[in-house]
Amino acid sequence: MTTLIIIIGAVVYAALYMIYGRKMESEVVKADNAIQTPAHRLYDGVDYVPTRTSVLFGHHFASVAGAAPIVGPVVAMAWGWVPALAWVWFGNIFIGAVHDYLAVMASVRYDGKSIQFVASDLINKRTGYLFYILVFFLLVLVVAAFAAVLGGMFMSNPGIPAAAAYLLIAAVIQGFLMYKTKLPFAVSTAIGIAMLVLVIYLAGVFPLEASRNFWFLAMFFYIIIAAALPVQVLLQPRDYLNAWLLYVGLILGGLGAIFAFQGFTAPAFTSFSPIISAGQPTPFWPVIPLIIACGSLSGFHALVASGTTSKQISSEKAGLAIGYGVMLVEGFLSTIVVIAVAGWGVQVMTGAGQTITTAGWSTQYTPAMSGSFPNAAMFSETWAAMIGDTWLNFIPETFLRIVAGMWVSSFALTTLDSTNRLARYTLAEIFLPLKSKSESLYRFFSNRWVASVIPAAIGVYLGWSGSFGLLWPSFGAANQLIAAIALLTGTAWVSKRLKTKATYAFIPAMALWVTVTAAMVWYLAVVIPVTWAANPATGGTVGFITVAMLIMNIIFIIDFFKTKNQPLADTEIGAE
Amino acid sequence: MNPLDPLKRTFQFLKSFSSTMDTAHRNRAVGLTECEVRELENMFVLLLMGSFTGVPAPPSFISAELLPYLEHEIKVVNRRSESASDALSELSGCFDIT
Amino acid sequence: MKTIFFTGKGGVGKSTLSATCAWQLAEKGYKTLLLSIDPAHNVADIFDTSVGHKKSKFSTNLYLQEANLDKAASVYIEQNIDILTEVYSYTKAFNFDTYFKVLRYSPGVEEYASLTILEQTLRNETDYDFIVFDTPPTGLTLRILALPNISITWVDRLRRIRKQILEKRHTIHNITGKYSEEGFRLAYDEKDDAVMQKLNEIWQRYVNVYKALKGEDNSIAVVFNPDYLSLRESQRILEGLDDLYLPLRAAFNNKYEDRLQDTADEVERELLGANGKKVHIARVPLVPAERRNTYKNDFDVTEAFR
Numbered sequence: 001m002t003t004l005i006i007i008i009g010a011v012v013y014a015a016l017y018m019i020y021g022r023k024m025e026s027e028v029v030k031a032d033n034a035i036q037t038p039a040h041r042l043y044d045g046v047d048y049v050p051t052r053t054s055v056l057f058g059h060h061f062a063s064v065a066g067a068a069p070i071v072g073p074v075v076a077m078a079w080g081w082v083p084a085l086a087w088v089w090f091g092n093i094f095i096g097a098v099h100d101y102l103a104v105m106a107s108v109r110y111d112g113k114s115i116q117f118v119a120s121d122l123i124n125k126r127t128g129y130l131f132y133i134l135v136f137f138l139l140v141l142v143v144a145a146f147a148a149v150l151g152g153m154f155m156s157n158p159g160i161p162a163a164a165a166y167l168l169i170a171a172v173i174q175g176f177l178m179y180k181t182k183l184p185f186a187v188s189t190a191i192g193i194a195m196l197v198l199v200i201y202l203a204g205v206f207p208l209e210a211s212r213n214f215w216f217l218a219m220f221f222y223i224i225i226a227a228a229l230p231v232q233v234l235l236q237p238r239d240y241l242n243a244w245l246l247y248v249g250l251i252l253g254g255l256g257a258i259f260a261f262q263g264f265t266a267p268a269f270t271s272f273s274p275i276i277s278a279g280q281p282t283p284f285w286p287v288i289p290l291i292i293a294c295g296s297l298s299g300f301h302a303l304v305a306s307g308t309t310s311k312q313i314s315s316e317k318a319g320l321a322i323g324y325g326v327m328l329v330e331g332f333l334s335t336i337v338v339i340a341v342a343g344w345g346v347q348v349m350t351g352a353g354q355t356i357t358t359a360g361w362s363t364q365y366t367p368a369m370s371g372s373f374p375n376a377a378m379f380s381e382t383w384a385a386m387i388g389d390t391w392l393n394f395i396p397e398t399f400l401r402i403v404a405g406m407w408v409s410s411f412a413l414t415t416l417d418s419t420n421r422l423a424r425y426t427l428a429e430i431f432l433p434l435k436s437k438s439e440s441l442y443r444f445f446s447n448r449w450v451a452s453v454i455p456a457a458i459g460v461y462l463g464w465s466g467s468f469g470l471l472w473p474s475f476g477a478a479n480q481l482i483a484a485i486a487l488l489t490g491t492a493w494v495s496k497r498l499k500t501k502a503t504y505a506f507i508p509a510m511a512l513w514v515t516v517t518a519a520m521v522w523y524l525a526v527v528i529p530v531t532w533a534a535n536p537a538t539g540g541t542v543g544f545i546t547v548a549m550l551i552m553n554i555i556f557i558i559d560f561f562k563t564k565n566q567p568l569a570d571t572e573i574g575a576e
Numbered sequence: 577m578n579p580l581d582p583l584k585r586t587f588q589f590l591k592s593f594s595s596t597m598d599t600a601h602r603n604r605a606v607g608l609t610e611c612e613v614r615e616l617e618n619m620f621v622l623l624l625m626g627s628f629t630g631v632p633a634p635p636s637f638i639s640a641e642l643l644p645y646l647e648h649e650i651k652v653v654n655r656r657s658e659s660a661s662d663a664l665s666e667l668s669g670c671f672d673i674t
Numbered sequence: 675m676k677t678i679f680f681t682g683k684g685g686v687g688k689s690t691l692s693a694t695c696a697w698q699l700a701e702k703g704y705k706t707l708l709l710s711i712d713p714a715h716n717v718a719d720i721f722d723t724s725v726g727h728k729k730s731k732f733s734t735n736l737y738l739q740e741a742n743l744d745k746a747a748s749v750y751i752e753q754n755i756d757i758l759t760e761v762y763s764y765t766k767a768f769n770f771d772t773y774f775k776v777l778r779y780s781p782g783v784e785e786y787a788s789l790t791i792l793e794q795t796l797r798n799e800t801d802y803d804f805i806v807f808d809t810p811p812t813g814l815t816l817r818i819l820a821l822p823n824i825s826i827t828w829v830d831r832l833r834r835i836r837k838q839i840l841e842k843r844h845t846i847h848n849i850t851g852k853y854s855e856e857g858f859r860l861a862y863d864e865k866d867d868a869v870m871q872k873l874n875e876i877w878q879r880y881v882n883v884y885k886a887l888k889g890e891d892n893s894i895a896v897v898f899n900p901d902y903l904s905l906r907e908s909q910r911i912l913e914g915l916d917d918l919y920l921p922l923r924a925a926f927n928n929k930y931e932d933r934l935q936d937t938a939d940e941v942e943r944e945l946l947g948a949n950g951k952k953v954h955i956a957r958v959p960l961v962p963a964e965r966r967n968t969y970k971n972d973f974d975v976t977e978a979f980r
Binding site (some may be wrong): 602617645 | 825873
């Protein structure tokens with residue numbers, strides 16, 4: 001079954017890439033290699049540099065791959081593996097990859113300007129401003145969600161915080177080797193990989209135990225300090241080592257899925273509304289995009305694609321591989337995660353002493369992932385078990401579990417660091433318009449320590465006090481809202497500038513928008529009150545953010561429809 | 577058809593694959609540093625040219641002496657001044673978030 | 675080579691004293707250069723001869739020079755405009771190359787040109803035993819004297835940033851090798867970076883000037899009159915020199931008359947108070963108005979610099 005699914009997945013992706021992707025390319029975007037991309041036309045040797053497509057593919061993929069495509073599908077397994085796969089496959093192909101592709105191509109045709117700029121140009125200036133606020137919320141919530149993930153992981157397996165700590169030291173050493181010495185790159189890479197192995201071994205032998213509060217406090221200080229360091233010290237070398245972790249994870253996972261020859265023990269379909277968020281029945285529609293975000297559709301990708309990637313694409317037709325293709329590969333990663341949980345979830349959960357039956361799955365699955373067996377452990381253990389059931393079983397399972405745990409934690413910790421740096425910037429941009437009215441307020445919020453502490457403090461607090469089931473969908477909501485805006489911007493681009501078949505973009509865009517809005521309303525109506533009752537501070541904060549996002553959403557959609565049928569100023573051929 | 581052809585082509589493919597991987601890795605190892613050095617170059621020129629933009633600057637003769645050698649940096653400044661208001665996406669590209 | 679700077683308010687007799695000093699040194703057998711960097715030159719008048727931007731010999735040991743600041747500035751700018759227009763030669767197509775000439779009017783031209791002359795003189799004219807400088811009025815003089823320090827600070831900051839840039843480029847090149855590729859060539863080592871070399875050169879230039887000014891072979895003298903008007907401005911000069919850690923060696927109470935003794939005493943006390951011990955104080959008698967060749971004075975000015 002596992003093998004079957006992975007082959008079907010590969011076939012589905014490949015086939016629809018050829019059919020649907022190519023259709024988008026030829027009929028909607030009308031990509032033409034004769035049109036010079038900005039990388040050539042605006043070449044400056046600095047940002048606009050045509051890059052080999054294969055290299056750019058790898059670069060873009062590495063930028064978008066992270067811990068999120070793993071966490072989401074694990075949660076979504078509450079609905080059963082068919083709904084989860086359905087979203088990972090079809091949500092990705094028809095919405096997610098389209099979103100990425102349109103973002104890249106719009107940016108390419110806009111001289112490499114960002115999707116934010118395109119939105120300001122085609123919809124409304126304040127739409128561009130909305131991006132800052134939404135991104136800021138996203139950054140805070142991703143810290144909250146990942147802090148919760150990490151907190152759970154650290155408490156359930158003391159080997160993992162040990163691995164994280166030792167990896168930190170290894171990264172600093174790696175940075176020293178790569179940047180301060182004259183060692184050949186291959187040598188320092190080899191040492192880095194050796195250190196990774198050593199870290200895994202040491203983590204098993206010298207685990208670290210501490211209280212939950214300690215870990216959260218440690219995370220807070222880690223964020224503040226790491227985000228203040230020069231990037232060569234920690235962030236960049238860790239980034240580099242993460243890439244190797246990613247390969248190992250992907251390759252082993254892929255091999256595991258293909259060669260395990262196991263049937264699925266998890267149910268194909270449990271119920272439309274199993275217990276997921278805050279102990280409430282969570283309807284598949286509209287909430288699924290909030291649960292599986294990255295891996296199927298991620299608004300953040302629009303920013304990355306229209307940031308550096310679009311300035312480096314060397315030909316228009318390369319855009320398909322990079323915009324559409326990368327997203328599909330990420331979907332492939334999520335597919336492997338679904339397979340792992342579907343095949344080994346029951347085994348792993350019963351092994352951990354949790355009651356789980358096919359009939360009771362919808363009410364038992366999510367609560368089973370708590371306390372000493374958190375969400376991320378579901379991933380690391382099923383993944384390890386999956387590989388253990390193949391010819392790769394010479395690798396000890398404890399080792400594999402730590403590798404999987406390291407994979408998630410290392411990416412998550414890098415995210416915590418990067419988000420803080422980005423948050424400093426967005427906070428300053430958010431308060432910029434208020435500068436003329438209150439200079440001191442602006443100064444306060446753009447102070448680098450204030451701007452660093454605020455998102456870190458809110459994020460870590462929410463992660464500490466809130467449940468994962470509360471935080472993950474709220475992060476998903478911010479992400480999906482940005483995606484909806486980006487996709488609708490892409491639609492506006494197609495209809496206003498390209499004047500081709502906008503329906504290919506408009507239908508998924510509106511479907512997404514309606515879904516995301518409904519999901520946020522559901523969340524506000526169902527999840528927030530429950531959380532508020534348990535913890536007003538947490539419920540209030542997340543509730544406030546959700547309300548703010550909904551308001552901005554309404555403003556946006558009004559602006560979108562107001563300008564939808566307005567012709568662009570320069571297309572009015574009047575007095576010629 | 578030469579029986580060695582498929583073998584040769586596989587070999588070629590592996591070679592180009594590993595060279596791509598090599599380039600991609602090297603780029604990843606310095607990606608952030610490249611983002612950083614561009615900003616430093618931007619700042620360097622801004623400090624020098626400050627007197628042309630109202631920012632306190634070194635005596636303009638020091639700037640004048642250095643200016644002829646700063647062609648690359650001035651390109652960076654020009655590019656940055658265009659994109660300074662659109663930096664969110666570029667920063668997102670530099671930093672891995674999700 | 676020793677240097678002497680005569681500073682003071684306008685009209686106190688600074689130029690006359692510096693001329694006297696130079697003349698006396700020359701008469702004593704020292705090869706001496708009297709260089710005026712005061713835009714309102716008096717040297718030619720005092721010696722009743724024509725003096726120009728180039729040194730001219732007045733007597734066996736005495737050479738005179740009135741530095742033309744405008745000319746110095748122009749030469750300097752021309753040099754740099756040449757390089758600028760070479761690099762940006764396409765601006766010729768738009769006649770924009772002339773725009774670089776606006777540099778002549780930037781603030782600080784006078785100071786900078788004076789400093790350039792000073793620096794060049796200190797560097798080149800080492801075969802003189804003494805160089806006596808007649809300086810411009812107080813404000814300009816202080817700014818000129820402060821310029822090496824300011825420049826050193828700025829250049830140091832710029833060097834530090836440049837070092838960081840080069841270090842990061844070096845790291846990038848080490849790993850990707852991209853800076854030896856066509857179209858991407860950038861310097862990543864200090865020895866290859868024209869900018870860094872220039873910064874180091876400029877830094878060294880100013881450090882040398884500052885060292886020379888602070889050193890044992892340099893003397894700064896302040897000239898004032900026995901009246902309260904020149905007292906205030908002279909105090910400014912002393913404060914300025916103090917801030918720059920530049921050594922005051924002599925103080926000339928010029929145009930002294932016995933009837934002004936009390937005022938003279940008080941002015942000296944007010945001005946030199948604590949410094950009185952380290953500074954050589956000399957009262958130079960008033961020279962009758964009808965005297966010609968005022969540089970020939972019985973009073974030995976050079977004594978203060980023994």
